[in-house]
Amino acid sequence: MTGYGFLWIIFAVAFFMYVGYGCVLMYHWFTYGYDQKVAMIASFLYIATGSIALALFAGALV
């Protein structure tokens, strides 16, 4: 893991952006969205696709 410190920083930034943006986007979908079902599906897809990216990350650690 040492020697790839910059990658860890990039990943950490991307992860916190993902979480932070996700919270803001979901707030918008549920508050200003025109259909709660659409907001729920969008949130599910956001988390599901993010999980795939995180699984890749976990795969790198194993």
Next chain:
Amino acid sequence: MTSAFYMDDDEELLLKIRKHWFLVFLDFAIIKLFAIAPFIIIFIFPSLITGVAQEPVMIGLSAWFLLCIIAFATTWTNYYLDLWVVTNKRIVVLEQISLFHREETTMRMERIQDTTIEINGFFPSFFNYGDLTVNTAGEHTKNHTFEGIPNPEEVKALVLERVDAVTEHKDKLEFSDVQRPSHGE
């Protein structure tokens, strides 16, 4: 109807308009190209995921995907939250300009003066989408342009039809007021 827009009891929803799907498809296509770019690189250099560099590649890939997901979601949010609502009384423009910048404008039918459509280019002509500009009368005259709406001619016709109907109704009311004798006479 929505959590963001409320109508009066006697108000009737005529149309909800979003940008044409082709515009958001173009944005998605660009992001998709960025998302699959690492796979193309891995396809060209397969040793990246089999050799000693596997771990940093996977970490980089996951960070890249997270950023692509953010781009996808932000693009879709901008598309989904931009909406024109046409009712029998007014046009409501709901615009999500950026994540923390939202505008809501109401144009009453009786204040609308002109509408202009512009279909410019190959794809807009082929897929029948374009820009619709609505001019409103008043002290602070403002033009509202909704870019890339599908079937702009039909929307324009509907808006003008409603403007005519509202103006005619208003004229009739004013005329009947003039004709009605006052109580003093």
